[in-house]
Amino acid sequence: MTTLGAVFLPYLPPERLQPIVRAADASGLEELWLWEDCFRESGIAAAAAALAWSTRMRVGVGLMPVPLRNVALTAMEVATLERMFPGRVRIGVGHGVQDWMGQVGARVESPVTLLREYVTALKALLSGETVTTEGRYIKLRDVTLDWPPAAAPEILAGAIGPKSMRAVGEVADSAIITAGNSPSALLGHRKLLDEGSTAAGRPPVPVVVYLHAATGPGAAERMERERTTWGYESIVDRSVVGDAHAVAAAVRNLADAGADTVVLQPTPDDPDPEGFVRFVAHEVRPLVPAG
Incomplete structure (x- = not known):
């Protein structure tokens, strides 16, 4: 019952x-996810290329920082991708790293x-x-897309703090949870998301979770460097x-805690x-119940 994907990290050159x-795509991977980290690579440009270079897999972008992007422009870009590659686009948005947002004003x-x-x-x-709104930050007047998609794609959103989690549960179609969360932490996030969904009178939102993973020679040493980079006291459960059996077991643990x-x-x-x-x-996919 679990969809499985992998990340192309923007630390690699485009x-x-x-x-x-x-x-x-050739291996049958279900989803490849991209990041729009400042100041590395564009999520939309990379997604368009990835979709054009592949034939069947879905491409996710998680996350695009909303302070950096006018919402009408994002709508135009997402609509264009969805019309060209229907059903293969998963777009996530979020706050963005606040220090980075400060750097660009x-x-x-x-x-x-x-x-x-x-x-x-x-x-x-x-x-x-046709959208007209005069919010605190989003201000639109009679804005309509000329080329909306035949079916609106889901919009995912990511967050970390409790208020943000509840807001994601209120308005997003799915939630994105960053790597470094144990199954028990995910259960706590799932509860906050559900509180938001319930308050808005909506069903619970599906959850996408990233999982730090390493395999092959030097895997433990590489993961220890990740622990240091992210500032974790311990990498246990994070x-x-x-091998594939160990990775699949970790995936199943997150699925049991609410990851879709x-x-x-x-x-x-x-x-x-x-x-x-x-x-x-x-190797991992055959060991995890399919979505």
Whole structure:
């Protein structure tokens, strides 16, 4: 019952994307996820290329920082991708790293308010509605997409704090949870998301969770460097190191805690990114109940 994916990390140069996309698509990987981290690579440009280079897999972008992007522009870009590659686009938005938003003069006083207004407007535009709104941050006057998608794609949103989690449950179609969360932590996040959904009179939102993963020679050493980079006191239950059986067990634990999609996040210094996506598709996938 679990969808399985992998991340193309933006620590790799953009020209490394094509061979990894081709390896992922040929191997049968369900989803390849991209990040729009400042100041590395564009989520939309990379997603368009990945979709064009592949034939069947879905491509996710998680997350695009909403303070950096006018909502009408994002709606135009998402609609274009969905019309060209229907059913293969998964777009996630979020607050963005606040220090980065400050660097570009886009930091806002209330990220939760912005996210709520942004997701609401974005979903309406992608549904083909004419949108007029005068919110605290989102201001639109009679805006209608000329080329809305035939069916509006889901809009995912990510968050970390309790207020943001509840807001995601209120307005987003699915939630994205960052790597470094144990199954018990995920249960807590799931509760907050459900509180938001219940308050809005909506059903619970599906959850996408990233999972730090390393396999092959030097995997433990690479994961220890990840622990240091992310500032974790312990990597126990926050990541998985080992063969396909170990990785699949960690995926199943997250699924039991409420994850609908688990996206395996390799270490930035993984020596074989193409091999990693093949590993996920060929070795881990058969050991996890399919979505």
